[in-house]
Amino acid sequence: MEWKKSLLALLLGSSVALAACGGGEEENAANDAPASDEGTEETAASAGEEVYQQNCLSCHGGNLEGSFGPALDKIGSELSEEGILSVIENGQGQMPPNIVEGEDAQAVAAWLAEKK
Template sequence: MEWKKSLLALMLGSSLALAACGGGEEEDAAVEKTEEQTPSTDEGTGETTVSAGEEVYQQSCLSCHGENLEGGFGPELSAIGSKMSEEEILSVIENGQGQMPPNVVEGEDAEAVAAWLAEKK
């Protein structure tokens, strides 16, 4: 019974570590990176579509910064755009800061997240 608890703890810890680093999984090929960087409304349904930056945030950043940008292990980001420019946010994503490691997301994904977060004021 004791080994089952240890195995469960190991599996849970590994899952959390992978989730915090974006999971290491490839994005679904069906997801286009050319999506708009701001939420828009689908004229036919009235539903809000998710921007590329928000989608990357949900996949790679949510575990530390919270589902609603409220913070958790990482700082709150709900009004980060009023404190930092898009370029400054991108620099933190690329170079890391405090407990955040560098390059959790990279390239166009990092740029999309920085643009999306810069709108949060």
């Protein structure tokens, strides 16, 4: 019976860790795709939202309402785009650094900065 509890704890812990990491296989495949010459703000915003859905949703909620992590629905009124990017790059509280990196991190920061 004790081994069942240990197994359950291991599976639960692993699933939480994997959800926080957000995978990465799909993200790498998306980064390998050729970039379009037509870059619009709408495209950048949808890219930020897509990256959020893949990597941040499990802790911050589907509607930015917060869950394990804090709510982000009004984060743009509290932090600038640069401030949000700094949190993504450096981590804060229980959030580890660099859950998303590079252009993906910039896209998420820009998208979240619009949430006021």
